[in-house]
Amino acid sequence: MKYPKFVNDETFYSLHDGLKEIDLLKQFASNLKTIHNLTTKHFQDFDTLIKEYLIAGSRIFNLEFGIVSNINGEEYIVCDAVSPENVLEPGAIFELEGTYCREVIYTKRVIGFPHVGSIEEMKGHPVYINMKLESYISAPIFKGSEIFGTLNFSSTSIRRNGFSEYERELISMMANAIGSFLLLKDREEKLASANTRIKKLTGFVAHDLRTPLGNIMGLAALIPDLNKSEAGEMSKEIIKISSESMEMVQTILESAILGEGSLQLEKGLGLLGEEFKKSLNHHSTAIEVAKINFDIQDDRTQVSFDEKRMSQVFNNLVGNCCKYTKSGTTVEVDISKQGEFVFFKMSSIINNENKQGDENFLMRSYGLGNEIIDQVLKLHSSQLQIENDGERYIASFLIK
Numbered sequence: 001m002k003y004p005k006f007v008n009d010e011t012f013y014s015l016h017d018g019l020k021e022i023d024l025l026k027q028f029a030s031n032l033k034t035i036h037n038l039t040t041k042h043f044q045d046f047d048t049l050i051k052e053y054l055i056a057g058s059r060i061f062n063l064e065f066g067i068v069s070n071i072n073g074e075e076y077i078v079c080d081a082v083s084p085e086n087v088l089e090p091g092a093i094f095e096l097e098g099t100y101c102r103e104v105i106y107t108k109r110v111i112g113f114p115h116v117g118s119i120e121e122m123k124g125h126p127v128y129i130n131m132k133l134e135s136y137i138s139a140p141i142f143k144g145s146e147i148f149g150t151l152n153f154s155s156t157s158i159r160r161n162g163f164s165e166y167e168r169e170l171i172s173m174m175a176n177a178i179g180s181f182l183l184l185k186d187r188e189e190k191l192a193s194a195n196t197r198i199k200k201l202t203g204f205v206a207h208d209l210r211t212p213l214g215n216i217m218g219l220a221a222l223i224p225d226l227n228k229s230e231a232g233e234m235s236k237e238i239i240k241i242s243s244e245s246m247e248m249v250q251t252i253l254e255s256a257i258l259g260e261g262s263l264q265l266e267k268g269l270g271l272l273g274e275e276f277k278k279s280l281n282h283h284s285t286a287i288e289v290a291k292i293n294f295d296i297q298d299d300r301t302q303v304s305f306d307e308k309r310m311s312q313v314f315n316n317l318v319g320n321c322c323k324y325t326k327s328g329t330t331v332e333v334d335i336s337k338q339g340e341f342v343f344f345k346m347s348s349i350i351n352n353e354n355k356q357g358d359e360n361f362l363m364r365s366y367g368l369g370n371e372i373i374d375q376v377l378k379l380h381s382s383q384l385q386i387e388n389d390g391e392r393y394i395a396s397f398l399i400k
Contacts, residue, residue, distance in 0.1 A: 049181055113135060333345070344398075
């Protein structure tokens with residue numbers, strides 16, 4: 001489609017014979033001042049910002065309809081709107097193909113239709129047929145390098161003098177300011193999330209490492225008073241506690257790295273059941289000490305996953321089972337195909353002695369491990385589902 005050109009400023013001035021040039025310049029200056037005030041104002045939230053932009057834009061362009069949209073795939077979602085009798089409501093969803101804004105999204109540039117009815121390709125457009133919107137100007141809203149949506153204004157009246165280059169610049173400035181706000185909000189949220197994560201990881205370090213480090217110091221202080229045989233046994237215990245502490249530190253570091261989103265998956269086809277069995281072998285001694293068994297039902301359906309990262313998921317799940325499953329019970333594991341997905345489910349009976357009198361038991365028991373599990377599964381476009389009634393703990397996820 002050949003889009004109408006924006007009228008250059010000199011020509012645009014000449015089309016307004018009834019107005020003095022000084023009056024036009026005053027109007028332009030007033031519009032610039034309005035946009036300057038909007039772009040320098042501090043808005044607490046997105047909804048307040050776009051409402052003020054829509055009200056101001058509708059007045060500046062003298063067009064009664066104004067919309068800020070968010071494009072999600074082929075969906076056109078109304079974030080907010082101004083319209084006669086409020087015929088457009090926030091949250092309304094339309095097919096992108098059925099909107100004028102499809103042209104803006106496809107071309108990624110500002111488009112103005114001063115008279116839609118004069119454009120042969122637009123006469124059969126559903127918006128034109130149903131609403132008779134004759135004039136329309138719209139700019140893409142970019143959040144970084146990605147299109148978020150559009151800022152657009154329209155009217156049932158024809159814009160006989162067309163849209164000027166000056167108006168193109170105005171709506172571009174407004175759309176850019178909205179995009180900058182969205183990007184800044186994203187960065188603020190990520191910063192707040194990172195700060196919360198640091199506090200959480202610091203809490204895990206402070207709680208979980210204090211005890212083993214204290215034990216190491218206490219045992220080391222006893223060694224000078226022991227005979228050779230006793231000192232040897234004590235050294236083994238210190239090495240064991242040190243190894244557990246190092247594993248804990250590694251787990252915390254991996255959780256931090258995963259939270260930063262800096263890891264890339266190396267996927268390949270494989271069997272979840274075989275990867276899970278590797279984790280059982282890794283924890284064989286702990287499983288024996290815990291006196292628990294594992295019953296695995298696996299239909300051996302292949303699925304695409306990163307072996308190293310998935311081993312982190314299973315190591316954490318099995319490790320938690322060893323620590324918090326009731327002795328003498330069996331952990332049931334089911335791995336089966338469900339449509340285009342593979343379903344993993346692990347069910348265990350909680351050892352009530354571990355949580356007796358401890359309200360924070362589950363938070364500590366599964367907190368850091370689940371942090372890692374959640375991040376790895378998120379990279380696999382999946383999510384851990386947990387069911388816990390205080391007696392039985394069930395962890396499951398779907399992977400494609």
